[in-house]
Amino acid sequence: xxxxxxxxxxxxxxxxxxxxxxxxxxxxxxxxxxxxxxxxxxxxxxxxxxxxxxxxxxxxxxxxxxxxxxxxxxxxxxxxxxxxxxxxxxxxxxxxxxxxxxxxxxxxxxxxxxxxxxxxxxxxxxxxxxxxxxxxxxxxxxxxxxxxxxxxxxxxxxxxxxxxxxxxxxxxxxxxxxxxxxxxxxxxxxxxxxxxxxxxxxxxxxxxxxxxxxxxxxxxxxxxxxxxxxxxxxxxxxxxxxxxxxxxxxxxxxxxxxxxxxxxxxxxxxxxxxxxxxxxxxxxxxxxxxxxxxxxxxxxxxxxxxxxxxxxxxxxxxxxxxxxxxxxxxxxxxxxxxxxxxxxxxxxxxxxxxxxxxxxxxxxxxxxxxxxxxxxxxxxxxxxxxxxxxxxxxxxxxxxxxxxxxxxxxxxxxxxxxxxxxxxxxxxxxxxxxxxxxxxxxxxxxxxxxxxxxxxxx
Amino acid sequence: xxxxxxxxxxxxxxxxxxxxxxxxxxxxxxxxxxxxxxxxxxxxxxxxxxxxxxxxxxxxxxxxxxxxxxxxxxxxxxxxxxxxxxxxxxxxxxxxxxxxxxxxxxxxxxxxxxxxxxxxxxxxxxxxxxxxxxxxxxxxxxxxxxxxxxxxxxxxxxxxxxxxxxxxxxxxxxxxxxxxxxxxxxxxxxxxxxxxxxxxxxxxxxxxxxxxxxxxxxxxxxxxxxxxxxxx
Numbered sequence: 001x002x003x004x005x006x007x008x009x010x011x012x013x014x015x016x017x018x019x020x021x022x023x024x025x026x027x028x029x030x031x032x033x034x035x036x037x038x039x040x041x042x043x044x045x046x047x048x049x050x051x052x053x054x055x056x057x058x059x060x061x062x063x064x065x066x067x068x069x070x071x072x073x074x075x076x077x078x079x080x081x082x083x084x085x086x087x088x089x090x091x092x093x094x095x096x097x098x099x100x101x102x103x104x105x106x107x108x109x110x111x112x113x114x115x116x117x118x119x120x121x122x123x124x125x126x127x128x129x130x131x132x133x134x135x136x137x138x139x140x141x142x143x144x145x146x147x148x149x150x151x152x153x154x155x156x157x158x159x160x161x162x163x164x165x166x167x168x169x170x171x172x173x174x175x176x177x178x179x180x181x182x183x184x185x186x187x188x189x190x191x192x193x194x195x196x197x198x199x200x201x202x203x204x205x206x207x208x209x210x211x212x213x214x215x216x217x218x219x220x221x222x223x224x225x226x227x228x229x230x231x232x233x234x235x236x237x238x239x240x241x242x243x244x245x246x247x248x249x250x251x252x253x254x255x256x257x258x259x260x261x262x263x264x265x266x267x268x269x270x271x272x273x274x275x276x277x278x279x280x281x282x283x284x285x286x287x288x289x290x291x292x293x294x295x296x297x298x299x300x301x302x303x304x305x306x307x308x309x310x311x312x313x314x315x316x317x318x319x320x321x322x323x324x325x326x327x328x329x330x331x332x333x334x335x336x337x338x339x340x341x342x343x344x345x346x347x348x349x350x351x352x353x354x355x356x357x358x359x360x361x362x363x364x365x366x367x368x369x370x371x372x373x374x375x376x377x378x379x380x381x382x383x384x385x386x387x388x389x390x391x392x393x394x395x396x397x398x399x400x401x402x403x404x405x406x407x408x409x410x411x412x413x414x415x416x417x418x419x420x421x422x423x424x425x426x427x428x429x430x431x432x433x434x435x436x437x438x439x440x441x442x443x444x445x446x447x448x449x450x451x452x453x454x455x456x457x458x
Numbered sequence: 459x460x461x462x463x464x465x466x467x468x469x470x471x472x473x474x475x476x477x478x479x480x481x482x483x484x485x486x487x488x489x490x491x492x493x494x495x496x497x498x499x500x501x502x503x504x505x506x507x508x509x510x511x512x513x514x515x516x517x518x519x520x521x522x523x524x525x526x527x528x529x530x531x532x533x534x535x536x537x538x539x540x541x542x543x544x545x546x547x548x549x550x551x552x553x554x555x556x557x558x559x560x561x562x563x564x565x566x567x568x569x570x571x572x573x574x575x576x577x578x579x580x581x582x583x584x585x586x587x588x589x590x591x592x593x594x595x596x597x598x599x600x601x602x603x604x605x606x607x608x609x610x611x612x613x614x615x616x617x618x619x620x621x622x623x624x625x626x627x628x629x630x631x632x633x634x635x636x637x638x639x640x641x642x643x644x645x646x647x648x649x650x651x652x653x654x655x656x657x658x659x660x661x662x663x664x665x666x667x668x669x670x671x672x673x674x675x676x677x678x679x680x681x682x683x684x685x686x687x688x689x690x
Contacts, residue, residue, distance in 0.1 A: 094476055098475070399574055400486055403486055407479060410479070436486070436490075442497075443494050443497050447497065451515075
């Protein structure tokens with residue numbers, strides 16, 4: 001940890017790891033199995049043609065179950081019912097993910113376009129040791145590929161390290177590491193960011209004010225992310241740190257390396273999550289076996305968890321408003337869906353009844369949430385930010401990449417509904433994004449420019 | 459105005475937002491393909507020949523229009539399948555969104571994307587220093603661009619409705635009418651900078667398309683009157 005370069009930090013590795021989508025997995029309790037599998041499925045476009053078995057209201061099912069037992073028994077009817085309900089809310093979840101991703105991208109693009117600092121080349125990270133200033137194309141390409149290899153191997157090493165730590169239950173270490181990195185992110189990067197923004201707009205701010213502002217921002221952020229806090233504030237903080245991280249990447253990664261790295265990361269993501277021996281998959285399975293919660297600092301969640309003692313769950317209609325993510329209570333809550341913090345997961349999950357005698361009506365109306373790893377946010381924003389920074393000042397390219405990424409996210413969520421297991425969120429979106437970036441930049445731009453100069457409309 | 463349309467009618471329902479984004483995506487793909495063709499044509503031809511370049515441009519525009527309509531058709535097919543899926547999975551046997559709404563949203567998606575692509579660079583440049591029309595071009599460049607873009611966005615919306623309606627009821631002449639209208643509007647823009655030639659007919663066409671789409675969606679003069687009178 002100590003040997004990392006100061007700018008890119010220990011945070012980077014965890015940041016890099018959280019980039020896939022995962023659907024909820026069932027907990028160890030067997031009778032959860034059916035209900036779980038069904039309940040996690042949900043998708044906006046609903047291209048699944050599976051017909052729900054029955055369409056009875058919640059009351060029927062609830063009436064049958066007065067279980068005081070530890071495990072609410074779910075019947076098949078409930079399962080289908082859940083499916084329908086989740087499908088109905090499926091579109092909602094996609095939007096719940098669209099909004100933060102969009103916000104993050106907007107922040108990044110706005111900063112890139114306005115603050116000069118992030119487009120100046122001031123050196124490189126230690127993870128990309130080869131410079132791209134070489135005159136010949138071949139050499140540059142070679143350097144960028146080498147950079148990518150170095151970066152990816154760093155990521156692989158860190159991921160494996162993390163998996164080992166998790167396997168051997170060194171939770172304290174992981175927690176400490178996470179806290180340290182989020183501390184650094186919240187304070188140092190915010191300081192730099194704020195400094196640059198103020199410089200750009202020529203606003204004077206004295207040090208005491210700055211200190212107070214940053215201290216408050218950082219302290220509240222730490223509390224929100226690692227402990228309890230209002231959901232929206234937590235979401236806002238997570239978006240902010242993703243944006244900051246993405247900005248750092250955009251600044252310090254050389255041009256070609258950035259694109260090659262983006263491509264390589266998606267491939268890595270694909271393999272790490274789907275291959276049986278992939279580190280992330282092992283993480284997921286270990287987490288599931290132990291029925292453990294996710295580290296809150298690395299996953300963006302769009303819905304909430306029940307705190308202990310919640311009698312009445314929110315209905316979906318009320319949205320994820322006032323519930324708090326109770327990370328500290330995690331141990332006592334059954335999470336139906338597990339994803340490991342470091343792994344690149346996002347999941348569809350339903351909040352778990354924490355209290356053993358939760359009645360079934362409550363289960364019916366559970367809010368479903370989707371989770372997306374923060375690394376996903378970061379890399380999406382890196383793609384769009386790079387497009388904004390380097391596409392000859394062209395907004396069309398940025399817009400095209402933005403739409404491409406959103407569509408990729410949609411498709412990934414669709415696949416999530418179909419497959420119902422951990423899925424990498426990066427590959428599809430990044431592929432679309434890259435295709436659209438390069439094609440828009442090279443093909444569409446001359447076309448549109450010519451059209452615009454003659455003021456023709458298509 | 460298009461943005462207002464978006465906020466008031468689409469932003470509420472998440473399904474519509476997804477359809478919107480997907481519509482924009484389809485438009486984008488069609489643009490990509492058409493510019494690919496144009497690019498190849500340009501590269502394969504002589505860059506010095508003005509007339510040829512102009513001709514190629516015209517060809518590119520027409521081809522792009524045709525491609526856009528083709529993609530609209532593809533999108534229609536996709537939405538049909540989606541509706542079936544939604545119906546199958548909904549509780550009460552009817553889909554949460556009707557094909558007309560989808561048509562509207564798809565049209566808005568297409569329109570927004572095309573408008574955005576037409577206008578955004580212009581807007582970005584407009585923020586910077588400069589004088590409009592310094593080289594002898596029209597001074598109304600920005601204004602007319604804005605109006606043209608707006609009319610195009612609205613037209614896309616109406617075309618979406620008419621097109622989907624035509625596909626639903628197998629009225630090929632409606633589809634053909636949409637295509638012809640689109641070609642006409644694009645062709646009219648060739649008259650620029652003779653703005654009278656392009657803007658006025660476009661607006662007339664838009665009014666016609668609006669009325670047609672309104673009638674197709676089940677509106678009528680009575681509805682309109684009731685709506686206007688009720689409000690005030």
